[in-house]
Amino acid sequence: MKKSDFRFDLPVELIAQEPLAERSASRLLVLDAQARTRADRRLNELPDLLAPGDLLVFNDTRVLPARLHGRKASGGMVEILLERVTGAHEAIAQMRASKKPKQGATIELADGSTIEVLGREGEFFRLRFAADEPLEKRLLQLGRMPLPPYIEREAGPADEARYQTVFAREPGAVAAPTAGLHFDAPLLDRLVAHGIEVGHITLHVGAGTFQPMRAERLDQHVMHREWLNVGAELVEKVRRTRARGGRVIAVGTTVVRALESATRNGALEPFAGETQIFIFPGYRFSSVDGLLTNFHLSESTLLMLVCAFAGREFVLAAYRHAVEQRYRFFSYGDAMLVLPRVTSP
Missing domain, CATH: 2.40.10.240 (QueA-like)
Incomplete structure (x- = not known):
């Protein structure tokens, strides 16, 4: 495949330059890859879109003023x-x-x-x-907070808090795991009250996440390195979730990369170290049943991961819909919930 297979047109005014006043006020485009449907919802409706017994996995890395x-x-x-x-x-x-x-x-x-x-x-x-x-x-x-290159302003005092998740605790990232930026304490409390379990991995996001692919062919691309830690406690939560028929929902592509990097012979195991995993269409997922993610740059490796998860044409059609409906894009933008399959007990 070629990187141009993952190109889409985005009006520059849809690139979010500021966060919303409330973290959980974002819009949410819900994709059901099994039923081939999509729906326009709100992020604060997430407890009603998941099922008791599901597990949400967050990245608890903390962004350094790098x-x-x-x-x-x-x-x-x-x-x-x-x-x-x-x-x-x-x-x-x-x-x-x-x-x-x-x-x-x-x-x-x-x-x-x-x-x-x-x-x-x-x-x-x-x-x-x-x-x-x-x-x-x-x-x-x-240091100053390292806002992404597509945010065309200097970082201000508000970014010190808003370009950081509310559960950030392990310092080491130089870019935020942006899907996690949508969650605030009231939403997390509602999710837990709904019977949804939460867990954490750590993956220190590097600035390489913003680097464009220079190779046209995907099989010639060399992925940047990032350090991660998937602990035994999270592995046990995943095992229990699967045993009771629940789904493992990754909050962000960094969580997907961490869980898949820690999977050996189809089984998730504790792992700490570096990863260069590059996930694109044709990849078979082992540890993730759903994905909540922001909208990503055209021709980016993050978009390729989402396409691997739900199908390239289906995802690109959803992106065109998001542009038509004026969703906000990238780090401070809106989100998608991608449900590729149903897990039965």
């Missing part, structure tokens, strides 16, 4: 966007400057501390931060 500004020894300014943290004081990052720094160069931050450029990894730079304090603390002091 956008920094520094100065080269020559005096030139540098913008740094961390791709992922690789150690206590090291990270891989994208860098924007009039002239890219070379290996061994140093960059001074606003607090006077320095970053050493250790080398290159393709289009990314390997960086070492000063070891006088933890990297996370330095980011909290100096």
